[in-house]
Amino acid sequence: MNEQERSEELDQLSTVLRHVNKQLTSVTGTCTESQTELRDTLESYWENTGRNSADTAQYIEAIDRQKSLVALTEARRRQLIRMADSPYFGRLDFTENDTIEAEQFYIGITTLTDEVNGRLLVYDWRTPVAGMFYDFERGKAWYLCPAGKIEGIITRKRQYKISNGNMIYCFDADIKIDDELLQEVLSKNVDEQMHTIVTSIQREQNQIIRSQDQPVMFVQGPAGSGKTSIALHRIAFLLYRDRETLTAKNVLILSPNHLFSEYIASVLPEIGEENVLRLTFHDCVNPPNNVSAIEIESRTDHLEALFSQQNTAAFEIRTAGIRYKSSAAFTQIMERYVEHIERQYVADFPAIKHEGHILFSRQDWQTYYLDNFSLWAPARRLTKIHELIQRRLKPLVRKLREQKIAEIAKTGEEVNERTLTALARLSVSRMLEPLYRQIERLTALSPTLLYQRLFADEALFRSLSARTAIPTDWQNIKKRTLACLRDGRIPYEDSAPYLYLKGMLEGFAVKSEIKHLIIDEAQDYTTLQYQIMARLFPNCSWTVLGDPAQTVHPYLQTADFETAASIIGKDNPVFFRLQRSYRSTRQIQAFCQALLPPEARTESVRRDGPLPQLIRINRPGEYYTALLQAIQELQAEGQQFIAIICKTAHASRTLFEALRNQTRLSLITSEEDEFALGTVVIPAYLAKGLEFDAVLVSDVDNVDYGREADRQLLYTICTRALHHLRLYHSGTVSPLISRIDPELYCSQE
Numbered sequence: 072m073n074e075q076e077r078s079e080e081l082d083q084l085s086t087v088l089r090h091v092n093k094q095l096t097s098v099t100g101t102c103t104e105s106q107t108e109l110r111d112t113l114e115s116y117w118e119n120t121g122r123n124s125a126d127t128a129q130y131i132e133a134i135d136r137q138k139s140l141v142a143l144t145e146a147r148r149r150q151l152i153r154m155a156d157s158p159y160f161g162r163l164d165f166t167e168n169d170t171i172e173a174e175q176f177y178i179g180i181t182t183l184t185d186e187v188n189g190r191l192l193v194y195d196w197r198t199p200v201a202g203m204f205y206d207f208e209r210g211k212a213w214y215l216c217p218a219g220k221i222e223g224i225i226t227r228k229r230q231y232k233i234s235n236g237n238m239i240y241c242f243d244a245d246i247k248i249d250d251e252l253l254q255e256v257l258s259k260n261v262d263e264q265m266h267t268i269v270t271s272i273q274r275e276q277n278q279i280i281r282s283q284d285q286p287v288m289f290v291q292g293p294a295g296s297g298k299t300s301i302a303l304h305r306i307a308f309l310l311y312r313d314r315e316t317l318t319a320k321n322v323l324i325l326s327p328n329h330l331f332s333e334y335i336a337s338v339l340p341e342i343g344e345e346n347v348l349r350l351t352f353h354d355c356v357n358p359p360n361n362v363s364a365i366e367i368e369s370r371t372d373h374l375e376a377l378f379s380q381q382n383t384a385a386f387e388i389r390t391a392g393i394r395y396k397s398s399a400a401f402t403q404i405m406e407r408y409v410e411h412i413e414r415q416y417v418a419d420f421p422a423i424k425h426e427g428h429i430l431f432s433r434q435d436w437q438t439y440y441l442d443n444f445s446l447w448a449p450a451r452r453l454t455k456i457h458e459l460i461q462r463r464l465k466p467l468v469r470k471l472r473e474q475k476i477a478e479i480a481k482t483g484e485e486v487n488e489r490t491l492t493a494l495a496r497l498s499v500s501r502m503l504e505p506l507y508r509q510i511e512r513l514t515a516l517s518p519t520l521l522y523q524r525l526f527a528d529e530a531l532f533r534s535l536s537a538r539t540a541i542p543t544d545w546q547n548i549k550k551r552t553l554a555c556l557r558d559g560r561i562p563y564e565d566s567a568p569y570l571y572l573k574g575m576l577e578g579f580a581v582k583s584e585i586k587h588l589i590i591d592e593a594q595d596y597t598t599l600q601y602q603i604m605a606r607l608f609p610n611c612s613w614t615v616l617g618d619p620a621q622t623v624h625p626y627l628q629t630a631d632f633e634t635a636a637s638i639i640g641k642d643n644p645v646f647f648r649l650q651r652s653y654r655s656t657r658q659i660q661a662f663c664q665a666l667l668p669p670e671a672r673t674e675s676v677r678r679d680g681p682l683p684q685l686i687r688i689n690r691p692g693e694y695y696t697a698l699l700q701a702i703q704e705l706q707a708e709g710q711q712f713i714a715i716i717c718k719t720a721h722a723s724r725t726l727f728e729a730l731r732n733q734t735r736l737s738l739i740t741s742e743e744d745e746f747a748l749g750t751v752v753i754p755a756y757l758a759k760g761l762e763f764d765a766v767l768v769s770d771v772d773n774v775d776y777g778r779e780a781d782r783q784l785l786y787t788i789c790t791r792a793l794h795h796l797r798l799y800h801s802g803t804v805s806p807l808i809s810r811i812d813p814e815l816y817c818s819q820e
């Protein structure tokens with residue numbers, strides 16, 4: 072770029088900034104005015120209590136209107152503040168076919184229009200024309216817009232780094248975005264929150280972000296390939312494209328835990344969008360205000376329990392139970408059980424009668440449960456039958472009361488009419504109590520008791536499990552499950568079967584307001600969990616992202632994408648596969664890849680760093696000193712975010728206690744804990760999805776990571792590191808590591 076072009080760019084920047092600042096002043100004024108107006112309306116509303124309902128309705132309408140205006144202007148103000156800092160990051164010069172002159176398109180996080188002549192000064196990165204910035208180099212290009220396919224030639228592609236309104240650099244991007252700029256972005260230190268990648272979205276990622284109108288989209292990609300980033304940018308894209316019909320309230324992102332939900336919270340607001348709903352699967356099926364006598368074990372508690380105990384008979388039974396209850400065979404048993412309840416539940420129900428008078432016959436059970444009310448879920452059918460029996464009971468009760476009144480009156484002991492009626496009521500109630508109890512018992516359907524019955528009633532289980540494989544340990548699995556259920560606890564491995572049964576019997580709390588669902592870390596869900604999700608979210612499109620190599624639960628049999636697709640059941644699911652990894656240096660990436668089978672390996676962006684270190688501590692007293700030294704060394708080098716990852720929360724706590732007086736560090740043991748920049752001690756299952764400048768993995772010995780089942784967990788935590796990876800052990804090193812080519816790391820004693 073020559074001097075004249077550089078000076079033109081500086082002029083363009085100051086023109087754009089002038090517009091930004093002018094609009095910012097104006098929007099700030101509107102913001103203050105609309106806030107004052109809202110405050111006045113609210114005050115007047117509270118002062119004028121005792122008004123009639125028409126007034127109240129008017130107030131509520133005005134308040135709602137003003138609130139949305141405040142929210143709208145606030146959002147625009149935030150966007151303009153960001154633009155004042157950095158109004159655009161790219162430029163395209165595009166000559167449409169059959170025209171001569173190239174048009175310049177400056178691309179930023181949002182649109183900026185010249186308010187006088189309506190000319191677009193900056194194009195939102197989500198506009199169709201801006202899509203070319205990510206998809207094409209110089210030369211032939213095209214984009215799709217409502218008018219059709221627009222073809223032409225990109226004559227120039229320029230990239231900018233603007234900060235605080237100053238041009239830091241700008242260059243003609245003859246090179247692809249994935250070269251220097253990407254390297255620069257990736258070499259930075261991370262933050263405690265995830266950030267937008269709009270300036271360097273890659274082609275394979277852009278294709279997914281802008282994918283049009285797919286009812287179900289599956290994205291599989293290795294650790295660090297940008298799946299979460301893509302999910303969030305896709306949401307921003309959809310909110311922009313469908314702004315007339317889609318709001319943040321219609322989009323839900325299902326994430327593995329609350330810590331992760333907080334971690335990704337800043338991305339959308341950074342791009343100028345409102346945050347969407349973020350929940351875990353547990354939240355969806357078990358809302359926080361749900362007061363239930365039964366306690367469902369959370370996934371994090373479950374993993375902590377599982378990783379804390381090993382090699383005992385109880386552990387073997389539990390893991391056998393986990394495998395079995397997440398298996399295809401058990402899914403089939405649950406489906407058969409639901410069918411059995413739907414078709415057979417009332418087969419042996421007795422007629423409800425009083426002294427020979429039949430209120431509800433055996434045939435009635437069949438007719439109403441299996442035919443007349445069969446459109447409803449079983450629990451609802453029984454409620455309706457209950458109401459029906461109550462209606463049929465009324466004349467009988469009336470007749471019995473009259474008989475009783477006559478009887479008492481005949482004795483001459485009571486003449487007061489009100490007392491007579493009360494005595495008769497009481498007497499009839501007592502007389503009919505066994506009948507009432509029978510009706511309640513027969514028309515109440517308890518999913519908890521029915522789930523329990525599956526394990527308590529061997530004959531029932533045998534008939535439901537016919538032609539399926541039953542584990543050799545079944546008797547022990549059964550005993551353990553019954554003990555938990557009788558204790559009022561549902562272990563995590565039972566939660567999906569139980570919730571599936573409950574939903575099928577009582578009906579699911581359908582979330583019809585959700586129009587787009589994003590499932591991150593999708594490799595962690597079982598078939599039955601997908602069955603539940605398909606029923607909770609029947610009316611939405613889905614983006615499902617995951618990496619089978621990061622299935623950290625060693626025993627749960629999770630659903631592959633093909634199975635998930637068939638359960639979600641929409642037409643033509645689309646599958647994308649990401650090939651590159653962006654997070655870690657080439658050296659860390661190579662080490663992590665060596666933990667996987669060759670066919671699962673993928674490429675990484677070329678960014679160099681030190682080799683991972685495997686550090687053996689011979690003297691037990693020196694273990695903490697070595698970690699401390701590493702922390703100090705990394706901090707001195709400028710690494711801001713350092714994680715010491717232990718296998719469990721218990722081990723994290725012990726390590727934290729040993730180090731806390733010697734250096735500043737924080738401890739995370741629960742998904743509700745705060746995530747702050749600095750050095751953090753964290754259990755492996757909570758570190759999933761997050762990333763750190765440096766990762767120190769504690770206790771990589773043959774106890775914590777001794778089994779094949781630990782491979783994916785170890786892979787997942789090692790892939791959290793951007794720039795530095797160090798692994799510590801004092802006992803025999805994990806066989807998962809000793810089998811790796813020693814060229815890929817350096818060993819220290």
Ligand SMILES: Nc1ncnc2c1ncn2[C@@H]1O[C@H](COP(=O)(O)OP(=O)(O)OP(=O)(O)O)[C@@H](O)[C@H]1O
Nearest residue numbers: 268271272273294295296297298299300653654760
């Ligand atoms: N196009 C890109 N430009 C810049 N940074 C990128 C790009 N794509 C991904 N990254 C960065 O790579 C890192 C990994 O991204 P992200 O967490 O979205 O990947 P992921 O596939 O969800 O990872 P994992 O499965 O390991 O949790 C993040 O720091 C993200 O900002």
